[in-house]
Amino acid sequence: KNEVEQSPQNLTAQEGEFITINCSYSVGISALHWLQQHPGGGIVSLFMLSSGKKKHGRLIATINIQEKHSSLHITASHPRDSAVYICAALNTGNQFYFGTGTSLTVIP
Amino acid sequence: NAGVMQNPRHLVRRRGQEARLRCSPMKGHSHVYWYRQLPEEGLKFMVYLQKENIIDESGMPKERFSAEFPKEGPSILRIQQVVRGDSAAYFCASSPQQGTGNTIYFGEGSWLTVV
Numbered sequence: 001k002n003e004v005e006q007s008p009q010n011l012t013a014q015e016g017e018f019i020t021i022n023c024s025y026s027v028g029i030s031a032l033h034w035l036q037q038h039p040g041g042g043i044v045s046l047f048m049l050s051s052g053k054k055k056h057g058r059l060i061a062t063i064n065i066q067e068k069h070s071s072l073h074i075t076a077s078h079p080r081d082s083a084v085y086i087c088a089a090l091n092t093g094n095q096f097y098f099g100t101g102t103s104l105t106v107i108p
Numbered sequence: 109n110a111g112v113m114q115n116p117r118h119l120v121r122r123r124g125q126e127a128r129l130r131c132s133p134m135k136g137h138s139h140v141y142w143y144r145q146l147p148e149e150g151l152k153f154m155v156y157l158q159k160e161n162i163i164d165e166s167g168m169p170k171e172r173f174s175a176e177f178p179k180e181g182p183s184i185l186r187i188q189q190v191v192r193g194d195s196a197a198y199f200c201a202s203s204p205q206q207g208t209g210n211t212i213y214f215g216e217g218s219w220l221t222v223v
Contacts, residue, residue, distance in 0.1 A: 033211075042199075042214060044214065094163075095164060096153055098153075
């Protein structure tokens with residue numbers, strides 16, 4: 001069993017839809033990151049969370065430490081949001097455990 | 109405003125050759141991490157380094173792979189006698205210091221193809 005589980009693996013949405021990607025982890029963490037990877041491109045850290053909720057534009061990330069669960073929400077999705085979204089749990093030794101990623105396609 | 113710089117972005121090597129991947133962390137960052145992303149798989153931790161020290165290399169294959177982060181210059185991930193299974197994207201990341209509350213910045217990745 002992976003230390004970090006993400007769902008769904010693949011997601012197709014119509015432009016404008018509200019999107020949720022879920023992440024559950026089993027390790028003790030100091031922080032949780034949501035990463036975005038575009039096809040053939042690099043990786044960008046969207047959020048770093050250790051508690052509560054953060055919002056950046058149309059993106060919202062939440063974390064429940066007790067339940068070891070985090071969600072990434074995208075409001076009013078747009079085709080340019082199409083990417084792979086990766087949940088990454090950072091333990092206290094500065095080692096990341098990565099989810100396998102959610103491949104999102106937003107159709108115009 | 110240079111971020112984490114990796115080069116080369118793409119590298120082709122024949123089986124048995126050596127591959128050297130370089131990573132220059134963001135200015136002021138003294139912690140470097142290397143990750144590997146095999147085709148159709150997720151990212152996997154390889155090694156965590158500070159200047160002149162390897163802190164955690166638990167994700168490094170036991171043979172042929174080595175990493176360094178010298179006092180001066182970039183961090184180097186070295187793969188000797190490459191095999192087809194080494195074909196992957198190698199990502200470097202850096203952070204300013206250890207501990208909570210520090211975000212991490214990723215490079216654009218280096219794509220190694222072994223032919």
